[in-house]
Amino acid sequence: MKSNRLRTAVLVFGIALFMTNNTFGQSEKRDDRKEPPTFKELLKKMDANDDGKLSKEEIEGPLKDHFEKVDADKDGFITEEELKKAPKPKRR
Incomplete structure (x- = not known):
C-alpha cells in the first residue's frame, strides 16, 4: 500500500x-x-541636432533604406506622424 x-x-x-x-x-x-522602437526612442538614439525630427543623415539601419517611403511630405525629415503612418515592415 x-x-x-x-x-x-x-x-x-x-x-x-x-x-x-x-x-x-x-x-x-x-x-x-522585439517591438519596433517608438519615435521617442529613435529621437533619443539618432536625433543629433535635437530638432525633434529625423533627417536622412541622422538615420541608420533599415529605416534609412525606406526613408523616401516614410517621408510622406518629402521635406527631408521624418516626423512622429509620418512614422506612425508609414507602412509596417514585413515579418520574417
Whole structure:
C-alpha cells in the first residue's frame, strides 16, 4: 500500500514538473520578440541636432533604406506622424 502511494506521488510530481517546464519554455519564446522602437526612442538614439525630427543623415539601419517611403511630405525629415503612418515592415 505504501509503495502504491509513493509511486502515485512520484508520478504526480513528475507530471507537474514536466508541465511547469513545458509551459515556462513556451512563455520565454514570446518574450524574445522585439517591438519596433517608438519615435521617442529613435529621437533619443539618432536625433543629433535635437530638432525633434529625423533627417536622412541622422538615420541608420533599415529605416534609412525606406526613408523616401516614410517621408510622406518629402521635406527631408521624418516626423512622429509620418512614422506612425508609414507602412509596417514585413515579418520574417
